Amino acid sequence: MDGMKAITIPEFGGADVLRLAEVELPAPGPGQVSIDVSYAGANFAEILYRQGMVDVPLPFVPGIEVSGRVRALGPGVEHLRVGQPVAALTIVDSGGYAEAVNTSADLVVPLDGHGLELGVAAALPSNSTTAFLVLDRVARVAPGESVLVHAAAGGVGSQLGQAARLLGAGRVVGTVGSPAKIEAARAFGYDEVVLREQVAGANPFDIVVDMVGGPVRRSSLDLLAPMGRMVVMGNASGADDVGIPANELWFTNRTVSGFNLAAFCAAFPAEAGRALHRAVAAAASGQLRVRVESLRLEQAAQAHRRIESGRTTGKLVLEV
Numbered sequence: 614m615d616g617m618k619a620i621t622i623p624e625f626g627g628a629d630v631l632r633l634a635e636v637e638l639p640a641p642g643p644g645q646v647s648i649d650v651s652y653a654g655a656n657f658a659e660i661l662y663r664q665g666m667v668d669v670p671l672p673f674v675p676g677i678e679v680s681g682r683v684r685a686l687g688p689g690v691e692h693l694r695v696g697q698p699v700a701a702l703t704i705v706d707s708g709g710y711a712e713a714v715n716t717s718a719d720l721v722v723p724l725d726g727h728g729l730e731l732g733v734a735a736a737l738p739s740n741s742t743t744a745f746l747v748l749d750r751v752a753r754v755a756p757g758e759s760v761l762v763h764a765a766a767g768g769v770g771s772q773l774g775q776a777a778r779l780l781g782a783g784r785v786v787g788t789v790g791s792p793a794k795i796e797a798a799r800a801f802g803y804d805e806v807v808l809r810e811q812v813a814g815a816n817p818f819d820i821v822v823d824m825v826g827g828p829v830r831r832s833s834l835d836l837l838a839p840m841g842r843m844v845v846m847g848n849a850s851g852a853d854d855v856g857i858p859a860n861e862l863w864f865t866n867r868t869v870s871g872f873n874l875a876a877f878c879a880a881f882p883a884e885a886g887r888a889l890h891r892a893v894a895a896a897a898s899g900q901l902r903v904r905v906e907s908l909r910l911e912q913a914a915q916a917h918r919r920i921e922s923g924r925t926t927g928k929l930v931l932e933v
């Protein structure tokens with residue numbers, strides 16, 4: 614058995630449980646690609662796995678997105694070649710915090726000719742793909758519509774504002790949890806950035822994207838215009854779930870939708886791959902900016918602590 618280094622979750626718990634360990638090098642199955650990982654994105658999602666919010670067998674290698682080079686092709690994969698630089702979603706089975714990972718060929722996008730640095734490319738698969746899918750596929754943003762994005766300076770928040778603009782939205786407003794993040798969010802192209810507690814009196818929005826949860830989710834509903842759509846896509850605050858009053862939706866012509874990238878990739882891998890293509894092309898052409906800070910794979914626990922502190926802006930990636 615060939616081995617490789619990976620960050621593992623041997624038991625559920627705080628960031629301290631993460632361990633650098635030797636694990637089996639995976640061989641690609643039919644329709645899969647094996648990737649030598651250069652960078653793995655660090656995300657809120659991997660913290661949820663580490664905390665045991667998702668029922669996975671232990672020990673578990675987290676990691677929902679990577680950049681790197683194709684190591685080997687599984688049976689039936691013909692449109693990629695060994696050595697090719699790629700960005701990939703590894704969100705269906707995880708495993709990106711490692712020297713190599715397997716994923717469906719549908720979720721792998723070649724980077725040749727794009728001139729994107731691999732460190733930047735690792736920041737795109739989860740948050741940028743999600744931003745396009747949430748606004749285009751789920752909320753169906755129409756030209757000129759107004760959009761409100763919570764946690765606008767964060768990994769996914771920084772992409773949602775820009776994706777809204779690229780999809781033709783009108784007024785694009787972001788909220789942040791502290792004054793220190795206002796400038797960081799503005800740099801991502803929001804028309805206006807406000808403290809979350811000050812958004813209550815704003816003009817209603819056609820679309821609200823909520824990944825904070827708790828009281829923010831409930832108050833976001835009141836910010837929707839008639840025929841407005843709220844997309845629920847996370848619970849960064851860790852608050853208890855909020856009941857959505859269905860009769861109120863009925864009486865006010867409002868819609869609440871959910872989006873989960875892992876479930877979407879499992880159900881619609883080809884469409885998820887096309888959305889990743891779109892994100893990569895937008896980043897390569899300079900239309901979509903990501904602010905990336907790189908740590909080493911061995912510093913995964915530090916990356917998790919920083920994300921959990923809620924103080925990061927932009928995106929952390931782990932260099933393998």
Ligand SMILES: NC(=O)c1ccc[n+]([C@@H]2O[C@H](COP(=O)([O-])OP(=O)(O)OC[C@H]3O[C@@H](n4cnc5c(N)ncnc54)[C@H](OP(=O)(O)O)[C@@H]3O)[C@@H](O)[C@H]2O)c1
Pocket residue numbers: 656657658739740743763764765766767768769770788789790791794824825845846847848849850851872873874875920921922923924925926927
């Ligand atoms: N559904 C999907 O497919 C999908 C895809 C990507 C991300 N997400 C979700 O979107 C959320 C953000 O992910 P991300 O990668 O953008 O993470 P991130 O960059 O760390 O952003 C999270 C932000 O949430 C806000 N927040 C509010 N209360 C918090 C708390 N108690 N602890 C930590 N942060 C808190 C903070 O912004 P402020 O300081 O502005 O409050 C923080 O910066 C997560 O819930 C994640 O699971 C979901």
